Amino acid sequence: xxxxxxxxxxxxxxxxxxxxxxxxxxxxxxxxxxxxxxxxxxxxxxxxxxxxxxxxxxxxxxxxxxxxxxxxxxxxxxxxxxxxxxxxxxxxxxxxxxxxxxxxxxxxxxxxxxxxx
Amino acid sequence: xxxxxxxxxxxxxxxxxxxxxxxxxxxxxxxxxxxxxxxxxxxxxxxxxxxxxxxxxxxxxxxxxxxxxxxxxxxxxxxxxxxxxxxxxxxxxxxxxxxxxxxxxxxxxx
Numbered sequence: 001x002x003x004x005x006x007x008x009x010x011x012x013x014x015x016x017x018x019x020x021x022x023x024x025x026x027x028x029x030x031x032x033x034x035x036x037x038x039x040x041x042x043x044x045x046x047x048x049x050x051x052x053x054x055x056x057x058x059x060x061x062x063x064x065x066x067x068x069x070x071x072x073x074x075x076x077x078x079x080x081x082x083x084x085x086x087x088x089x090x091x092x093x094x095x096x097x098x099x100x101x102x103x104x105x106x107x108x109x110x111x112x113x114x115x116x117x
Numbered sequence: 118x119x120x121x122x123x124x125x126x127x128x129x130x131x132x133x134x135x136x137x138x139x140x141x142x143x144x145x146x147x148x149x150x151x152x153x154x155x156x157x158x159x160x161x162x163x164x165x166x167x168x169x170x171x172x173x174x175x176x177x178x179x180x181x182x183x184x185x186x187x188x189x190x191x192x193x194x195x196x197x198x199x200x201x202x203x204x205x206x207x208x209x210x211x212x213x214x215x216x217x218x219x220x221x222x223x224x225x226x227x
Contacts, residue, residue, distance in 0.1 A: 004160065031213070042207050042217030043161070056214055091161070098213055103168065104151045106215070108160035 002026075004109035006092050012115045013082055021077040021112045025094030032075050033106060034067055035091040043091055049075060050098055082116045089113045119144040121191075121208045123218035130198050131226045138193040138221045140182075140208030150191040151209040152182055153217070161207065167191060178202070200225050 005024040013019055025032050031050050035043035045059040049069045057067070064082075069075040079086055090113075093106040120143045130136045142148055152164040165176025172184040182193045191208060203225050208218040 035217075040219070042209075042219050043215075045214045045216070048213060059214070093161070101168065103212055104149055104166050104209070104215060105163055106161070108162070110158070110160045 004092055004094055004107055006090075006109035006112050008112055009110065010113045010115075012117065014117050015082060015084060017082050017116075019079045019082055019114060021079075021090050021092075021114070023075045023077070023092030023094075023109060025073065025075070025092070026107055027073075029094035029096055029107070030072070031095045031098050032069060033093040033095075034075070034077050035093065037089045037091055037111070039088075046077075055098075079114075082114075084116050087114055087116045119146075119148065119210045119216055121150075121210050121216065121218040123208050123221050125221050126219065127222045127224065129224045129226055132200060133197045135196050136194065136198050136202075136223065138206050138208075138223065140191045140193065140218060142189050142191060142208075142210050144189075144210065148210055149212060150182075150184060151215065152176065152180070152191075152193050153207045153209060154178075155205045155207065155220075157204070164193070164206075198223070198225050200227065 007022045033048040034046040037043045047057040052072045064080045066078045089111040091111045093108040122141045150167045153161045154164050155161045165174045167174050167184045175181045180195050205220045207220045209215045
């Protein structure tokens with residue numbers, strides 16, 4: 001596709017359940033990012049990948065959160081034992097590469113809205 | 118740590134009037150600054166960015182921003198807004214890992 005694709009667009013789950021959110025980046029983009037946006041807040045960094053490896057996962061809030069990108073393209077964000085506080089819109093973005101002059105030129109998907117009851 | 122502050126959560130502006138959305142940054146090192154826009158039901162989109170060089174940066178859709186080191190600001194401006202500019206605007210800073218402000222909702226009044 002032409003843009004970053006995220007599925008599902010909406011996910012409602014119960015507290016304690018396991019959730020997977022998928023991101024399909026723009027073809028050819030080597031860098032992939034996950035952000036989380038809570039109501040009334042700006043996006044908050046979670047993790048980014050350069051190729052298959054997680055270059056920086058310092059934003060993951062705790063060990064219930066994990067992300068993979070096994071073939072350097074599609075990525076999955078995995079949340080174990082979900083809590084009500086995990087409710088947010090999870091945003092995925094990709095960029096052609098890292099570093100100047102393209103630094104900060106992220107292309108975002110529309111997000112996956114997660115609601116934990 | 119780098120951060121940005123957007124003091125205005127909502128800004129209503131009459132159509133064809135000018136607008137300024139404020140952003141102040143906090144950083145002790147060289148800073149990269151960005152403005153992103155989120156139109157209703159769409160993903161975030163880069164409007165413009167400042168890396169170095171000229172302090173006046175022009176972006177898409179007629180927006181521009183000025184990097185002011187002495188005031189640690191990077192305010193976004195447009196001389197004449199349209200209904201289609203209705204959106205949420207986010208200031209951000211960082212390198213590979215962006216830190217976003219809390220956003221400013223721009224509402225255009227016909």
